[in-house]
Amino acid sequence: MTSQTTVAEQVFDTLRALLTEQGSELIAHPEVAEQLAIQVRAVFDDVTAEITGGVPPGRAPLDVGTDRARRGIHPAESLRASTALFDVMLPALTDLLAADGHDPLRISRVLHKAIMTRVAQASLSYVNFLMEKLQASREEERLRISRELHDRVLHEMGLAVHRLDLYRFYADRDPAQARAKVDAGIECVDEAARSVRLLSAELRRSARTEGLERMLRNYLAVNAPPSVQVDVSTSGDLSLLPPDAPEELYLIVREAARNALRHASPTRLEIRIDVSQAEAHAVVSDDGCGFDPGDPEIAHGGLPSMHERAQLLRGSLRLTSSPGAGTRVEVRLPFARVTL
Structure with missing residues (x-):
């Protein structure tokens, strides 16, 4: 038992060194590296138990896929690590078990099955997590549309009904x-009809087809009051954005601009988007009233949705603000480089 434990530890040490050399994100996070160590030991125990007819030790299940999705670690990292694990563990298991007469080909098949079973389980939970986040983002968008209909259309219709009631009162007097x-x-x-037309046109537009910068300028032209100086600038080749990025980035930036216009009373709103070969970097800043980011109230509204949209694209969102000092929202979306 001691020798098997030692071999399993040596396998993980070798794997860790290999993944470190490759720059794997699975080693960069201590908690993820610990999960990986547990997985390596579980695979090793499962294979040795099946080959020798033993019983593998029971372990609490790890929801690896969900955890990696939360951290923005792409499944390609898991696939690359799985390939490396097979290459590292197969010789170690063969040396350990073939000496007792076990078939090396069977060892290879059992090892492959043990690894791929865990990859499939992690991939399923990863996809389920992202689908839940996507559904939440869609729900937030529906709620936004509902708020727009209530705040803009229903308000104007209510005023119209009220004034027509007054007409009946004054008609004879x-x-x-x-x-x-x-x-x-x-x-x-x-005005209500105009709001419906604008909202309908906004829903028909797509950042993919109309372009990210044009969509932002159109939104601000309609929604930014004349008292706010708006500056939108882009640099780099926006066509480098992955197919799923323009729409999500537009929604993030639009929500940041919308929050500034509705809540901050700014005199200046600046939006800057830079695209390089490696990432998209967007900044939305205003000189408005600002707020305390530690206030529990900021957990409501569009901020959680902005964070989730960034995470769906393996990106990050950073918000900086303080009362009286304006607000800055910074988004970074790295472009995935899938190599196995």
Whole structure:
């Protein structure tokens, strides 16, 4: 038993050195490296137990896929580590077990099955986690549309109904006031119709087809008041963005701009997007009233959705603010480089 434990530890040490040389994210995080060590030992025990007819020790299940999804670690890292594990563990198991007459080919097959079973389990939980996050993001978008309909359309329609009620009140008493109320009601209906058209046009647009910068400029042209100086700039080749990135990045940046316009009362709003060969970097900053990021209230609204959208693209979002000092939202989206 001691020799098997020693061999398993040597396998992990060799694997860790190999992954470190490759720059694997599985080694960069201490908690993830510890999970990997547990997995290596579990694979080793499962294979030796099946080959020798023993019983592997029971272990609490690890939800590796969900944990790696939360940390933004791409499944390609797991696949690359699995290939390396097979290459490292097979010679060690063969040396250990073939001496007792066990078939090296069977050892190879059992090892492959043990590794791929865990890869499949982790991949399933990884995908399930991201699907849940995607569903949450879609739910947040539906809630945003609902708020827009309530705050802009329903408000104007309510005003129109109220003024038409006043028209009925003034119709016989004061014809001039009655006409004024009808005119005001018509203006409210026109404004409500305008809001519906704008919202409908926004829903039809796509950052993929219309372009990220154009979408942002269109949004700000409609929603930024004249009192706010808006500056939008991009640099680099935006076509380098992966297919799923423009829409999500647009939604993140739009939400940051929307929060600034609705809550910060800024005089200046600046949006900068830089795209390099390695990543997309976006910054939304304003000179508004700012807030305390430690306030529990910021856990509500669009901020969690912004973080989740960034994580879905293996990126990160950093928010900096303080009362009276404005707000800065910074997003980094690294471009995945899949190598096995």
